[in-house]
Amino acid sequence: xxxxxxxxxxSGNEAIARGVLEAGVDVAAAYPGTPSTEIMETIALFGxxxxxxxxxxxxxxxxxxxxxxxxxxGLRSFTVAKHVGLNVAADPFFTAALFGGMKGGFVMCIAxxxxxxxxxxxxxxxxxxxxxxxxxxxxxxPQEALDMVKYAYDFSEKNxxxxxxxxTTRLSHSRGPVEIGEIPAKREIKGExxxxxxxxxxxxxxxxxxxxxxxxxxxxxxDYSCKSKWNVVTKxxxxxxxxxxxxxxxxxxxxxxxxxxxxxxxxxxxxxxxPEAKIIELLKANPKCLIAEEVEPYFELLVKAIAAENGIKxxxxxxxxxxxxxxxxxxxxxxxxxxxxxxxxxxxxxxxDLPSQAEINSQLPIRPPELCPGCPHRATFIAIKKAAxxxxxxxxxPGDIGCYxxxxxAPLSSxxxxxxxxxxxxxxxxxxxxxxxxxxxxxGDSTFFHTGIPALxxxxxxxxxxxxxxxxxxxxxxxxxxPTPELGITAFGEPAGIVTIEQVCKGIGIKNLExxxxxxxxxxIEVIGKALDSGELSVIISRRDCALEYARVAKRAxxxxxxxxxxEEICIGCRTCVRTFACPSIxxxxxxxxxxxxxxxxxxxGVCRIICPYDAFTKR
Amino acid sequence: xxKLDKPYQIEIAGVGGTGVLTAAMLIGNSALVQDIFVVxxxxxxMAQRGGVVNTEIRFGPVSGPLIAxxxxxxxLSFELGETARAxxxxxxxxxxxxxxxxxxxxxxxxxxxxxxxxxxxxILAIVKKFTNNVFLIDAFKLASEVxxxxxxxxxxxxxxxxxxxxxxxxxxxxxxxxIRFRKNEKVVAxxxxxxxxxxxxxxxxxx
Numbered sequence: 001x002x003x004x005x006x007x008x009x010x011s012g013n014e015a016i017a018r019g020v021l022e023a024g025v026d027v028a029a030a031y032p033g034t035p036s037t038e039i040m041e042t043i044a045l046f047g048x049x050x051x052x053x054x055x056x057x058x059x060x061x062x063x064x065x066x067x068x069x070x071x072x073x074g075l076r077s078f079t080v081a082k083h084v085g086l087n088v089a090a091d092p093f094f095t096a097a098l099f100g101g102m103k104g105g106f107v108m109c110i111a112x113x114x115x116x117x118x119x120x121x122x123x124x125x126x127x128x129x130x131x132x133x134x135x136x137x138x139x140x141x142p143q144e145a146l147d148m149v150k151y152a153y154d155f156s157e158k159n160x161x162x163x164x165x166x167x168t169t170r171l172s173h174s175r176g177p178v179e180i181g182e183i184p185a186k187r188e189i190k191g192e193x194x195x196x197x198x199x200x201x202x203x204x205x206x207x208x209x210x211x212x213x214x215x216x217x218x219x220x221x222x223d224y225s226c227k228s229k230w231n232v233v234t235k236x237x238x239x240x241x242x243x244x245x246x247x248x249x250x251x252x253x254x255x256x257x258x259x260x261x262x263x264x265x266x267x268x269x270x271x272x273x274x275p276e277a278k279i280i281e282l283l284k285a286n287p288k289c290l291i292a293e294e295v296e297p298y299f300e301l302l303v304k305a306i307a308a309e310n311g312i313k314x315x316x317x318x319x320x321x322x323x324x325x326x327x328x329x330x331x332x333x334x335x336x337x338x339x340x341x342x343x344x345x346x347x348x349x350x351x352x353d354l355p356s357q358a359e360i361n362s363q364l365p366i367r368p369p370e371l372c373p374g375c376p377h378r379a380t381f382i383a384i385k386k387a388a389x390x391x392x393x394x395x396x397x398p399g400d401i402g403c404y405x406x407x408x409x410a411p412l413s414s415x416x417x418x419x420x421x422x423x424x425x426x427x428x429x430x431x432x433x434x435x436x437x438x439x440x441x442x443x444g445d446s447t448f449f450h451t452g453i454p455a456l457x458x459x460x461x462x463x464x465x466x467x468x469x470x471x472x473x474x475x476x477x478x479x480x481x482x483p484t485p486e487l488g489i490t491a492f493g494e495p496a497g498i499v500t501i502e503q504v505c506k507g508i509g510i511k512n513l514e515x516x517x518x519x520x521x522x523x524x525i526e527v528i529g530k531a532l533d534s535g536e537l538s539v540i541i542s543r544r545d546c547a548l549e550y551a552r553v554a555k556r557a558x559x560x561x562x563x564x565x566x567x568e569e570i571c572i573g574c575r576t577c578v579r580t581f582a583c584p585s586i587x588x589x590x591x592x593x594x595x596x597x598x599x600x601x602x603x604x605x606g607v608c609r610i611i612c613p614y615d616a617f618t619k620r
Numbered sequence: 621x622x623k624l625d626k627p628y629q630i631e632i633a634g635v636g637g638t639g640v641l642t643a644a645m646l647i648g649n650s651a652l653v654q655d656i657f658v659v660x661x662x663x664x665x666m667a668q669r670g671g672v673v674n675t676e677i678r679f680g681p682v683s684g685p686l687i688a689x690x691x692x693x694x695x696l697s698f699e700l701g702e703t704a705r706a707x708x709x710x711x712x713x714x715x716x717x718x719x720x721x722x723x724x725x726x727x728x729x730x731x732x733x734x735x736x737x738x739x740x741x742x743i744l745a746i747v748k749k750f751t752n753n754v755f756l757i758d759a760f761k762l763a764s765e766v767x768x769x770x771x772x773x774x775x776x777x778x779x780x781x782x783x784x785x786x787x788x789x790x791x792x793x794x795x796x797x798x799i800r801f802r803k804n805e806k807v808v809a810x811x812x813x814x815x816x817x818x819x820x821x822x823x824x825x826x827x
Contacts, residue, residue, distance in 0.1 A: 009645070175644075254683045370726070
């Protein structure tokens with residue numbers, strides 16, 4: 001091994017994965033979710049060579065339990081999810097935190113999504129840590145993420161406790177230079193579960209004993225937290241203390257460099273338990289304290305409580321107080337403004353005679369995310385709309401989490417609710433009993449397996465009537481194409497058992513079950529129509545490969561895709577295609593009054609041919 | 621390590637699927653090759669489906685991954701209209717703007733009756749309120765001349781490297797291309813050609 005370490009430009013997610021691999025983790029399990037997905041993807045890419053087991057689990061709860069089982073068998077284990085994924089795993093999480101007993105290190109990485117970049121809410125995992133009395137750590141940079149993960153395994157084993165590694169979007173999806181270490185050589189996994197009912201059978205009697213022990217352990221850990229190398233004080237000359245963590249720390253450093261100020265900075269790597277004695281000492285030495293953190297005012301509430309309990313007269317600023325906005329992620333400008341307010345400085349903001357963002361945006365077309373050219377979901381939505389229109393019904397369409405959530409946008413306007421994974425069918429149950437309206441929940445294949453199945457069983461046993469459409473594109477598309485149970489492929493790309501949606505539906509006793517190809521639009525409309533007419537609980541599987549994946553496969557196979565173009569002789573400029581179908585490959589030329597296909601993006605699905613009342617779309 | 625006295629910051633703006641993230645990786649890895657400290661941010665997930673994509677790259681004495689409004693030395697834009705949307709990032713008066721004349725029409729615009737994409741002059745008018753160092757490049761055309769329109773992003777990276785006092789070199793970019801395309805000689809050669817097209821076009825424009 002040479003002295004000069006290899007440096008790579010890694011994202012926070014890649015660095016966390018590298019840390020997991022270098023720590024010699026034997027079992028890793030996850031369900032994908034932005035901004036966490038690349039962690040498991042990277043582990044899956046390199047893990048096979050280590051002899052470890054890595055899997056895409058059916059949902060986050062199962063992933064958590066897979067890792068827990070391995071940790072209780074003495075193996076280093078890992079699970080990762082996005083913030084809302086922890087909601088799904090919350091049940092085992094709380095109890096595992098209480099009982100501990102991880103002989104093998106157990107790290108759970110949760111990636112929060114401040115500013116809701118790809119999420120339905122903005123929850124703060126540190127609040128979970130506090131509620132469950134779980135140890136929580138927060139890295140600030142990709143390098144620190146790698147180092148902290150490795151450290152966390154030793155710490156977890158020493159305390160037989162699980163560790164939460166909290167990331168946020170701007171750490172997970174930022175890149176920086178990272179010095180990497182060695183990945184242990186290939187090994188055989190050999191865990192052993194040693195029976196210990198007191199520890200692993202989590203009953204009221206044992207829980208009553210476990211809780212005081214856990215609280216005592218965390219209390220003792222506060223001292224350790226004060227001395228930990230992950231909680232770092234940088235002394236400054238200005239009479240201000242900054243308490244910060246995670247990526248917020250990097251914005252603090254940028255802001256103080258630019259403003260040429262010199263506060264004392266306490267960078268916290270251990271968010272739970274907090275280094276209380278050290279915080280007391282620092283609060284006493286400073287008349288003011290600014291807290292820079294992402295999502296909830298977690299430190300702020302706790303530090304205010306510490307100050308109050310200890311009678312320390314310090315003015316504390318932060319998200320709750322208002323020096324920093326209460327919602328959305330931080331950035332260097334927010335920090336500069338906060339420093340200016342707290343330190344009574346004048347901030348040299350740029351000339352504001354320049355157009356504002358709102359003024360600029362008003363002159364530009366909006367550009368929301370959208371379904372891809374050739375996306376089979378678009379065809380399915382069109383089919384549902386056409387079938388309903390023919391019957392003069394306005395169905396209520398509870399939607400779910402996936403690319404097809406984008407069906408809410410005009411002109412499809414086909415999603416009426418989106419809450420959480422699997423909730424399309426759950427809410428459909430409620431709507432079916434509450435109203436006389438026609439209910440058509442739409443759920444993706446991966447989401448159906450994730451949490452959709454129990455809600456469908458619930459409909460059968462409670463006589464809820466609706467037409468469930470499963471948009472089955474044969475992979476988990478939104479997060480980049482992870483395998484679903486229908487593919488029979490493991491995270492390592494090895495063959496595995498297969499479970500299909502129709503098997504499940506038949507097994508639980510769905511009588512009205514049809515499988516359609518959404519590109520065959522006429523047939524799909526007919527089948528959906530029949531299901532609507534029946535008034536019975538029905539399931540329609542609308543099955544067609546993800547367009548992105550189809551294009552990728554065709555490219556790899558050097559297959560030529562037959563594209564469509566507009567025959568301008570036939571096109572009368574009625575705009576039906578752009579008004580109702582909105583494929584990104586189709587634009588409308590107002591000078592020529594003709595539709596136009598961008599052949600560089602068309603994947604030749606041919607649905608436009610059926611949409612057009614005049615048959616103006618033709619193959620080359 | 622090559623020391624930069626002050627931060628050098630590049631904002632890249634574009635649309636999902638146009639090679640923004642790849643371009644950012646190439647630039648970041650070039651910095652790594654030259655041992656210049658670099659941090660960069662990228663947004664994945666929902667935004668990738670034809671939505672607005674922004675990537676920020678920061679070199680030198682910097683810490684966090686984000687560029688504040690008014691701080692970017694360069695705005696490199698992969699789509700005409702998106703240049704205007706990201707222009708507030710630029711250092712007023714001094715910043716450089718390299719903008720692709722290629723447009724991508726969002727379907728929501730086509731769906732709107734009479735929906736028309738803004739004229740190039742109108743976009744330029746907004747951009748020029750911020751700086752006069754504005755360079756319009758038809759990267760799509762240059763990339764087709766190379767024989768692969770997917771190299772649009774590398775054409776624009778080439779133009780970026782032609783900016784006076786730009787801290788990264790062609791050599792390190794070629795190394796980055798080899799990392800990215802795993803030494804696939806043909807792909808690397810096509811991309812070098814695209815890079816040089818962009819570089820030379822920018823040099824001509826600056827004359």
